[in-house]
Amino acid sequence: MRLILLGPPGAGKGTQAQRIVEKFAIPQLSTGDMLRAAVSAGTEVGKRAKAVMDAGKLVSDDIVIAIVSERIDQPDCAKGFILDGFPRTLVQADATDAMLKAKGLDLSKVVEIRVDDEVLADRVSGRYTCANCGAGYHDTNLKPKQEGVCDRCGSTHFKRRPDDNRETVVTRLQSYYKETSPLIGYYHAKGKLASVDGMADIDRVTTDIEKILESA
Ligand code: AP5
Ligand code: MG
Numbered sequence: 439m440r441l442i443l444l445g446p447p448g449a450g451k452g453t454q455a456q457r458i459v460e461k462f463a464i465p466q467l468s469t470g471d472m473l474r475a476a477v478s479a480g481t482e483v484g485k486r487a488k489a490v491m492d493a494g495k496l497v498s499d500d501i502v503i504a505i506v507s508e509r510i511d512q513p514d515c516a517k518g519f520i521l522d523g524f525p526r527t528l529v530q531a532d533a534t535d536a537m538l539k540a541k542g543l544d545l546s547k548v549v550e551i552r553v554d555d556e557v558l559a560d561r562v563s564g565r566y567t568c569a570n571c572g573a574g575y576h577d578t579n580l581k582p583k584q585e586g587v588c589d590r591c592g593s594t595h596f597k598r599r600p601d602d603n604r605e606t607v608v609t610r611l612q613s614y615y616k617e618t619s620p621l622i623g624y625y626h627a628k629g630k631l632a633s634v635d636g637m638a639d640i641d642r643v644t645t646d647i648e649k650i651l652e653s654a
């Protein structure tokens with residue numbers, strides 16, 4: 439299965455991708471995570487991407503297309519993958535088509551997670567992740583079962599993203615509407631689009647996505 443999760447910052451792409459990984463045993467390819475890893479590692483790509491990401495703007499198409507193209511050639515992607523945060527521009531969408539075509543593959547589905555703008559800033563500013571295993575949490579919506587201890591790996595170390603503040607969220611939303619939302623029509627026209635109500639609780643959204651994937 440080759441799936442794209444589409445939605446604004448804080449829609450729940452990463453949260454749902456982690457659950458699909460467990461259920462369908464295919465990897466999550468988050469361009470945001472890959473770029474953050476490059477920033478932490480201090481690579482050339484990371485150095486170029488850092489200021490752009492901190493400002494909430496989009497990293498250049500060339501950089502992200504190269505990262506994804508390399509990643510989907512890895513053996514763990516042979517049975518499929520979940521693209522989380524990519525493609526994000528029409529240029530990236532065309533590149534995705536070309537990459538898959540070159541391998542004789544097709545997209546299974548594009549799932550758009552719809553969320554009202556008003557809740558996004560709260561979701562993003564309350565988000566944190568386990569510094570050890572990357573499991574995602576939220577100050578009020580999704581707390582670990584035992585306070586301060588990761589449910590998945592037991593670590594007591596958590597981290598927050600530098601771009602998760604209310605000011606940057608505004609720029610990220612603007613980028614989403616300007617650059618990414620045209621992909622909704624793009625994939626609808628290809629007959630690949632399905633939408634879920636991302637305002638529902640996390641488990642409900644998962645069930646809705648699973649139903650779509652089971653019939654894909
Ligand atoms: P990226 O990391 O992709 O960030 P984003 O798109 O802004 O999305 P988020 O990760 O903020 O949101 P999400 O939808 O994953 O939400 P989550 O599940 O965590 O990109 C970061 C930056 O990298 C970009 O700004 C750009 O600079 C660069 N970049 C990345 N990809 C790029 C590309 N392709 N091209 C160019 N540049 C690129 O959920 C958020 C919170 O809400 C969590 O705390 C969660 O617990 C909670 N939550 C989730 N679902 C629900 C629910 N249903 N109800 C209540 N709470 C919920
Ligand atoms: Mg994410």
